[in-house]
Structures are given as C-alpha cells and as structure tokens.
Amino acid sequence: MKNNYKGFTLIEMMVVIVIIGIIMAYAIPSYQRQVIRSKRTEAQNVLMQISARQEKNNAVFLQYATGIDGGNSPTATDLGFLGAPFTTSPDYLYSMTNDNGYTITATAQGTTQVNDNFGTDCRVLTLNSLGQKMPLSCWQ
Secondary structure, rough: OOOOOOOHHHHHHHHHHHHHHHHHHHHHHHHHHHHHHHHHHHHHHHHHHHHHHHHHHHHOOOOOOOOOOOOOOOOEEEOOOOOHHHHOOOOOEEEEEEOEEEEEEEEEEOOOOOOOOOOOOEEEEEEEOOOOEEOHHHHH
16 A cells, blocks of 8 residues: 655755745845935935036026025025925935035935945935035945
8 A cells, every 4th residue: 555645745845945035035135225225326316406406596596596495496595396206205305505505415314224335324415516426435
C-alpha cells in the first residue's frame, strides 16, 4: 500500500517564506529612498519655479518680491502663487527671505523625509539670488 500525499512540506514552506523575507528586506528600504528622492526633486523644481518668478518680478518691478503666495497675480511685493499646489504641500514648507537678493528655503515636513544621502542632511534645501544651491550634494 502506497500513500501518495500531495502538497508542500513544512520545510519547503519555510524556505519560501525566508526567501520572500530576504527580498523584502532589500525592496522596502530601496522603495522608501526612491520616494524620498522623488519628493526632494519636486521640492527642487518648486524652488526653481519660485526663483524664476523672482527674476521675472525683478525685471518688471525692479525689485525682488518679499512674499510667495499673497495673491493671484504678481505684484512688486508678492509673487502671486496663491492657490499653487506647493503652497499646501504636506511634504515641504516653502519660505523666502529678501535682503539685497533673496533666499528661498524648502523645509521637509513629517517623519518620512529622513536623511538618505549618506551623511548629508537634505531636509532643508535653499536657493538664493546668486543661483547657489545648498547643500550642494542634495541637488546632484
């Protein structure tokens, strides 16, 4: 009498679970790093957009604006970004200072924006009127 059992043994199931665990141990951190980098790239694009509007404002009104989102159209003192999606971003908070030029800052919000650049803290990105991007390693 032969008993032909069909199915998986406990050892086979454990091997499959271990293999899946190893794959997930590499996949999840890599995915999280890519999400952080994509949000950082979006913040860099917003900083460049604000900078371009500042330069346009300087060409039209002969001065840099002091506000980002105070109205719907650009004025001598405001860039007119009211209602722009980045003004209510849950990932970054944007601010600007104006003293003989301008400095635009994007500050990461929440716990998801952690350091992923091996030693450089990329939670605060800045761009100034001279085109200097800080920290430089976060912009590359």
